[in-house]
Amino acid sequence: MIGNDIVDLKIAALESNWKRPRFLDKVFSKQEQSLIINSEIQSQMVWLLWSMKEAAYKIYVQQYGERIFNPKKLTCELISTREGSVNFNGNQYVTKSEIGDDFVNTMAYSEEPNTTIIHRFKIEDTSYKTQSNAVKQKLLKSFSELKKIPLKNLEIKNDKNSVPRLFHNGIKQSFSFSIAHHGFYGAYAISINSSFQS
């Protein structure tokens, strides 16, 4: 399975004050906090580790159908700024991250990373609804082209845990994908090895 998270660094700087008392301690282990403190660009490390936790959590919810809010329990290991892993409740997720001037985007995988379509783009409107719809429409279009099926037969609906699921002619598809949006960025990832039920 796949999980995807994106952070718009400029918007994160406006929306979140990670330097407020107790913030780091709620979210990051001692080891992670020392990675942050010893980083040249501390805020970048905060959001890199955050996006790893989020991407891994998005797989966890798909796997177990259970929502939990405890980011500190998802523990990160970094091999480099591009590669790492997250451990949570006995599961290990491999992560691959991309850091740009004003974004961090992480993919998490529950098994060996397979062929994946990853698309990241800018969205001019930061309203939640517009963004959510824009990302879903782009994912549907990409999927429709990939599998050569009409766009009108595809639909995304959220399940009770807010996990987006794809339906083809009303039939729920089991393959894994993940969408994310924040600030002026949107992104989706599709695991294309997944089977397709028509």
Next chain:
Amino acid sequence: MEKQALIAKLKTIVEPYIQDEDAFKSLSENTDFVKDLKINSANLVDVILDVEDVFDIRIENVDMEKMLSVKAAMDIVNEKLAAK
């Protein structure tokens, strides 16, 4: 704390972080912070820290795990206030 007063306090706390106005207007104890109010998860940390500050309590991570709805937040606040 009296139920309506507690809901009103929580409503003031979450207001800066909500991304769905309609869900915010009709906020009740059944409102979910993420599914309904679309609060992003980094700001959910702020909600929890603000709750700690406003009520002068400390919420352990194990209690935080369940704090995804107004109802869950009310239960934890009441429990912590009772233990004070």
